[in-house]
Amino acid sequence: PTPPGAKNPWGPFLGVQGVVVNAYSKNKTAAVNFAKTLISGKNLVSFNQAGGRIPVSKSAxxxxxxxxxxxxxxKVFALGTPMPNIPEMGKVWGPWGNAISLAVQKPDSNVKKIVEDMVAEIKKAIGK
Known part of the structure; x- marks a missing residue:
């Protein structure tokens, strides 16, 4: 759903977990087979049922x-943007978490001001 008050197109940052095989592995074939099994639609469904992980596989x-x-x-994944792989993202999560905490702990708070303060703090932290 569109966040309340959104006036412009929006979308969340998306991140995923991946499986890689070390190029120096002595058991590459077994490792690749394990990785393929791990990310099968059936297993992604199992991961969801066991721990609530949201599958990215269309079949799952x-x-x-x-x-x-x-x-x-x-539905929201279709609107998302891959999370940038840049050092500045490390400076986003502290202010972001603080803003979420404030908004949740004080439901009557001025969320617009909380978000504006968060954006200002992030911009200051990354030098913009």
């Missing part, structure tokens, strides 16, 4: 489409 998402949480996240 289809299997779980009646789960309202998975369905909601699947």
């Amino acid at each position: 998402a289809k299997t779980l489409e009646k789960d309202p949480v998975v369905a909601g996240f699947s």
